[in-house]
Amino acid sequence: MAASGSAESRTAHFRPDIQGLRAVAVLLVLLYHAGLPWVSGGYVGVDIFFVISGFLITSHIVREVDLKGRLDLVAFYARRARRILPAALAVLAVSMVVAYLVIPPFEREGLLQDAAATALYVPNMLFAVQDTDYLASEAPSIFQHYWSLGIEEQFYLFWPVVLTMVLKFLGHRRWALWAAVGGLVAASFVGCLALMSVSESWAFFALPTRAWELGVGALVAIAVSRGVRVSSPVGGVAAWGGLAAAAAAGFLLTDATSFPGVATLLPVLGTAAVILCGTARLSPAWLLERRPMQFVGAISYSLYLVHWPMVLIPQTAVEGSLPEWLKVALSALAVPVAYLCYRFVETPFRRAPSRTRVSHRRTVAVSLAASVALGAVSATSAGAVARIPIHSGNEAPEYAGQPNPSGTPYVPANMSPDLRSAPEDNPEIYRDGCLRDTRDDDGSGCQEGADPAAPTVALFGDSHAANWHPALRAIADDGQIELDVNAKSSCESVATENSPNDYPTCAEWRDNVIERLHEDPPDVIMLANYAAHHSADAEDREQYWQDALEHTIERLPQESQVLIMVDTPTMPAVPMSCLSRHVEDAERCAANRETTLEEGLDAPTRQAERTVAEDDGRVDRVDLTAYFCNDETCPAVIDDRLVYRDTHHLTRTFSDAMRPAVEEALVNLVDGIERTA
Known part of the structure; x- marks a missing residue:
């Protein structure tokens, strides 16, 4: 999550308070997926990530266009690929193999189909088509958490083009940027509310209805890039209020909350307030910049990727539910695993010396090839698995319709319907x-x-x-x-x-x-x-x-x-x-x-x-x-x-x-x- 937002270098543009805010977001998601009842709205951590990503990616685009007069799209996509894909594809591949070995045969075809969609950056669209209820699914996908990464990847694909066109045709006037981006944000938000009454699944998983959250971050980025500064103690109080609102959403909202909807404004606007006012005096920056928060923020992307399969794969491997203490223990274990992923997968690709890096064009080509290859392997395997029969090989007598049935002690070859149907x-x-x-x-x-x-x-x-x-x-x-x-x-x-x-x-x-x-x-x-x-x-x-x-x-x-x-x-x-x-x-x-x-x-x-x-x-x-x-x-x-x-x-x-x-x-x-x- 928030792949573009991790600190790529300790430059003048790095803000440790945002790194700490990233820690708040991932911890909310982690505790929510661990099943802790008092973090009933922890899913809003994703919305915090969205705002952060919209802010950082837009800041980068506006800054480059201001300095160079244009955005190098190939270089932009290459940087995103180096940042996002190594960890995402590595966790995807490992999770797919491990899950395939332990889950019931009935679930393997779906597992591989989900993996294929994830590798091709469209898991959110698959879950929308399947009418998945993220907040109440009885049998969630092992890759369900990739939906948010799909949103961001799709946003990164379109947003640079949209924003550079806005800058080109409307110039760099503050009001023009505000009007254009604000109009897109408003349209996305209104569309989200309208679609909620038609299909909550599509409203939840589709980019057009979640783009407004990244757009709010973009509006903050435009404000900062055009000289808006909030340095007074009043700004610090506003930042504290924003942090409180974003965190409170994780404790006050529940699975029954209509989401995304009006309730989404609480974490989104709260996060925006923290980013806009985070450098003001008396802001919560001193808390967000503590070393533990910086550590969790640094590994937040890997932690988001690994925590869900680490909890869900054991859950699907056993017959029955895991005890709550074990879910919490597995979530805690995800932290050192995430650090290893951050240290040995994320960092080498993201911070490789420029002399050892391949060209931007080759980076994009290799990244696409890796994604397509993994997607093709997953899809082909799903087709092969679908042809493997799941029954005992023995047939059972035709249904007699008698009271007190003894039950068939095996899965009949002539069972109707068969397990897959x-x-x-x-x-x-x-x-x-x-x-x-x-x-x-x-x-x-x-x-x-x-x-x-x-x-x-x-x-x-x-x-x-x-x-x-x-x-x-x-x-x-x-x-x-x-x-x-x-x-x-x-x-x-x-x-x-x-x-x-x-x-x-x-x-x-x-x-x-x-x-x-x-x-x-x-x-x-x-x-x-x-x-x-x-x-x-x-x-x-x-x-x-x-x-x-x-x-x-x-x-x-x-x-x-x-x-x-x-x-x-x-x-x-x-x-x-x-x-x-x-x-x-x-x-x-x-x-x-x-x-x-x-x-x-x-x-x-x-x-x-x-x-x-x-x-x-x-x-x-x-x-x-x-x-x-x-x-x-x-x-x-x-x-x-x-x-x-x-x-x-x-x-x-x-x-x-x-x-x-x-x-x-x-x-x-x-x-x-x-x-x-």
Whole structure:
């Protein structure tokens, strides 16, 4: 991170206070990734880096243009390549090899694809396309931290050209530079806020929506280069305030903060204040210039690169999570490892005597060749890995659909879906838009069925309602029911008046659906939700869930019968990763029934659902757990079917096979439905 910003030489332009500020940034990121709860917003260290980089790179460009009348782009890119690429590619290559040897076979193809994108400077774009949630990802990429380096590399590619054109056509007048760069910063910031309501992933990872942060640093650089000086004690107080704001963001923000957004102003403007006023009297420079801060600041780039794989690779290598103390210990160990990288990789390339350096053009050519070669090797290897089967070689009998399944003790060669296909084995509503996303408050639903005169069943819930859609759709396609699908990602259909909303459109969508159901009440309203996922504390979960159910059911049409679908079990780990490790011993990937159903998070909600069903005559409860679990375990593979596509969502294939069980439940509850032979 902030590759351009490390002190390249102890020249008159070197500012030790910025070196210390770099230490603050990397320590926030380090502690955040170590899992320390009190550094809940430590991810803002990256934003501090962005401002520093924008300041330093712009200072260099403006200074060279002022002195020479032009910027030597080839020399500029050569310096950036010598500074950035040796450490970045070395850590990338080592991490890729080590991770490949220890991670589950299922994850290797993705690992190599991520490595290829990283080597070619576009990891941020890959993560945006994958709709990665950086702040809440359950299975983050080993190279996910390279997203910020991708932003900077792309910025370094375009910014010198943009800035030199501005200087050429608008001259060196202060107002012209301020107006041009300020306009770009404002446009980027407004675009970021606008895109947040459309795609948080793209807003987070894309250069156009994060460029304003580097642009703020650029504005400070222009101010300093044009003679703005803040030397009074008031400036020192402002610098202290900026440092406090940037550091406080690391402790006050959380994974639930809408980010990047307005909250991003806190670390960005705070950092800008420290840089602009850092040389003033009474500034925090004396603190930032202490030897420990200078040391950490000097190795900050290498420390940023090595700390994440050092924590995550052991995490992915074991079955289960690492204890917190071990994450902290690995993060501490990253410091000496980073020093070795700084001493033997960064420094030799960056500070090589000019007489031993190759030409700038050759440096750029060699750097591009190394990146392309590593990217090509990674991409080719990913293609080869994708063709390696992951199963035991033995076949299993066709799914029988019987209660109390024993589970298949191996990964069948004829398993459907296979492990690699499982993540994409989603219900149709994921593709046709019937599963509303986080931006959508449309309560119109989706109507499916072959017989308009059949009883109407309204499916109402979050993505766990989608778990049952394939089975219900098959029943609807046979004319048994008219299905009305009302499902929205991460938005439960049950809530109290005071329930916290995960995001604004959730409550709006819920209200819109209920209002429409009153217009033409269905025969049955099926409530299906991820019961273990809500904001109530563990000790209050049962009462909260009961209150939420009662409040919502009271709001539903009185003419409709209400059916509560008991939630499906939650697995202890991603089944595909576990099964790929144990193709001959799939039972190791099964969930313990007692832990999952009696001591797990959903146990209180199950009791709440029983109470509501017993107290309200128009409410029924359907529990199909017997089709997922036997007396001891809840298997990941039953006969020739893979049950789950992640820890708590069913595969479309298994849900479709559950049609007889779902139909049986409806036969007993809804007039006009008959069993299919």
